Amino acid sequence: MTDESTRGELKTGGGHGYLRIATEEAFATRELVEVFLRMIREGQADKGMVSLWGFYAASPSQRATTILERLLDLGERRIADMDATGIDRAVLALTSPGVQPLRDHDEAKAIASRANDQLAEACGKYPDRFIGMGTLATQDPEWSAREVHRCARELGFKGVQINSHTQGEYLDDPKYDPIFRALVEEGQPLYLHPATPPDSMIGPMLEAGLDGAIFGFGVETGMHLLLLITIGIFDRYPDLQIMVGHMGEALPYWLYRLDYMHQAGVRSKRYERMKPLRKTIAEYMRSNVLVTNSGMAWEPAIRFCQHVMGEDRVMYAMDYPYQYEAREVHAMDAMDMPAETKKKFFQANAEHWFKL
Numbered sequence: 001m002t003d004e005s006t007r008g009e010l011k012t013g014g015g016h017g018y019l020r021i022a023t024e025e026a027f028a029t030r031e032l033v034e035v036f037l038r039m040i041r042e043g044q045a046d047k048g049m050v051s052l053w054g055f056y057a058a059s060p061s062q063r064a065t066t067i068l069e070r071l072l073d074l075g076e077r078r079i080a081d082m083d084a085t086g087i088d089r090a091v092l093a094l095t096s097p098g099v100q101p102l103r104d105h106d107e108a109k110a111i112a113s114r115a116n117d118q119l120a121e122a123c124g125k126y127p128d129r130f131i132g133m134g135t136l137a138t139q140d141p142e143w144s145a146r147e148v149h150r151c152a153r154e155l156g157f158k159g160v161q162i163n164s165h166t167q168g169e170y171l172d173d174p175k176y177d178p179i180f181r182a183l184v185e186e187g188q189p190l191y192l193h194p195a196t197p198p199d200s201m202i203g204p205m206l207e208a209g210l211d212g213a214i215f216g217f218g219v220e221t222g223m224h225l226l227l228l229i230t231i232g233i234f235d236r237y238p239d240l241q242i243m244v245g246h247m248g249e250a251l252p253y254w255l256y257r258l259d260y261m262h263q264a265g266v267r268s269k270r271y272e273r274m275k276p277l278r279k280t281i282a283e284y285m286r287s288n289v290l291v292t293n294s295g296m297a298w299e300p301a302i303r304f305c306q307h308v309m310g311e312d313r314v315m316y317a318m319d320y321p322y323q324y325e326a327r328e329v330h331a332m333d334a335m336d337m338p339a340e341t342k343k344k345f346f347q348a349n350a351e352h353w354f355k356l
């Protein structure tokens, strides 16, 4: 956290007109980090994992060591960091890529369910501060559907997070349908969180250092959401809500061109997979997609998204511990928008869409 104490304290409790609910906050379990390191050591990790977790789990740099410490804490240290930045409640999820890269499905399921149990325990200990989202071993869609139900009914979680591709496969593959069906049955959102692009995409980004949060995450995840929209996921599940971070992974800014070219593609029957949809992509963004400003504490982008998607669909996120910055909370507090709109951004939209 950069020191911005000159601007005064950030307090929890809503005295300034709203609670701050941060909606894309990460934790890790020790066994997951150990598995990442083992995969890297044994040559089973893809290039993205070598880049991302080779850094966070093994670099002696200050950034990596403090982030790793904070990821592993679901107790007093995290609460103290939330207090210090005025975060009333955090929606927590197992950090990316979760267990999705694991080749051994039984190991993936065991680590995912233990992570869910550990998160549920922390939420039980801090019920007014922590809100849980489940993690899934998407390698096994039927198991994952059962885990969606367990997370909702037994663990009290409010949604699930999937970290983009699973070993190069995307959720538009029909085999993942049970996961969507389970989410709709529970009335819970999917948070489609970034992962590093698979080896088939990461090539030119890697050497330039563009593979991770700086850009590769967004390319991978924005494309993933487009794959889902264009396969007609929201025609199949009109009540499904998908959340994405980082101001919509660039899709809001692209909407005009996306719709123009999508409709041109449909009319010309250029691609077998590109079928007519009931709505335009812009309309789905206004009925089935929610965005958070994780990593994007930038008023122009936030106001643009509120304008094109509706102010009920844009929510606050810090992306703790990867972007733990008090000055960003100050900047968001200072945004030039009506008090009611700001309360929606920080509090009311999260309460509504996560059903808190």
Ligand code: 1DF
Pocket (backbone or CB within 6 Å): 026, 052, 095, 096, 097, 194, 212, 213, 245, 294, 295, 319, 322
């Ligand atoms: C980073 C950023 C890593 C985000 C993350 O999970 C993550 C990063 C491993 O800065 O390397 O969730 N993020 O969402 O921006």
Ligand code: MN
Pocket (backbone or CB within 6 Å): 024, 026, 193, 245, 294, 319
């Ligand atoms: Mn994140």
